[in-house]
Amino acid sequence: MANPVWTGTLSFGLVSMGARLYSARERHGPTTHQFVKGTSDRVRYKRVNESTGEPVSQDDIVKGAQYGSDRDSYVVLEPEELERIQPVRSKTLEVEGFVETASIDPLWYASTYYVGPDKGAAKPYRLLCRALTESGRAGLGRMVMRGREHLVLITPQQGVLTASTLYWPDEIREPEDVMRPPSGEVEDKDLELAEQLIEAMAADWEPDQYTDEYERRLEELIEAKAKGSTISYEPEEPEEQGKVVALDDALRRSLQERRGKKGGRKTGGARRAPAPRRSQEQASAEKSAPEQRNAPTKKELMARAKELGVEGRSKMSRDELAAAVDSAG
Structure with a gap:
């Protein structure tokens, strides 16, 4: 069971319930590191004093921010000062209104979390999830997590609630800020x-x-x-170039x-x-095992499992898929 990244209260109107947020995504795959070329020596990074080059302890590090036009002008922000400016809603996700889900463009989405009910909150949780599903709307509110305030959208997904953090308006670039939109008529x-082509490729x-x-x-x-x-x-063969x-x-x-x-x-x-x-x-090893060389790939097995209606196929390994397809077929 995953650990929650945030624990607090989710409220809408006068209804409130204990809630926990869990990360809805995770990255898979090998992790690569940096090595000194020609050796097995790992490359490490240390926190050092920019002026003296001496190592700095984590306990001696504080945050600071640049101000003005001078790149060397900074103010130091003490932990106590940062804590004092935390908004009151540091442990509350308060829904301020309900908007049409389709009205929020994907451009605004940042991160998504599963919302789990705390003890004794199952009934209001199920109620909110069902009501949002039936209405086609999403709850829009604000919360504080990891030292920052976030705009949050509460939506139903696969029978549970999700909380998606959104970018603030001043963080969204206009197309004209980064490119020159094409002109002309279609x-x-x-x-x-x-x-017709889009329909044919549906x-x-x-x-x-x-x-x-x-x-x-x-x-x-x-x-x-x-x-x-x-x-x-x-x-792979490159696409034909140069032909207009x-x-x-x-x-x-x-x-x-x-x-x-x-x-x-x-x-x-x-x-x-x-x-x-x-x-x-x-190649020599494969010649001695032609049956393995000609075995279907996991993607091919996945497609076949879908045709046969094999349940839980998305979580199966290749061998499990092969066995399930063989049994169902």
């Missing part, structure tokens, strides 16, 4: 073709069909290096190609990765 014939959101290809390759490389070998992949195609012609050809595809499989899954180019040692 021709009706091109728009019609683009809409797909369902099926996250278990997507995998982190780089992470998979990195894990294979680490495993191969640990065995004294290496691994690489055949380069009119927009309407490109749209028509794309639409014809999409309609001409056979098998009825919708676009949406990740492209099949090119086969890895093995080292000589690995």
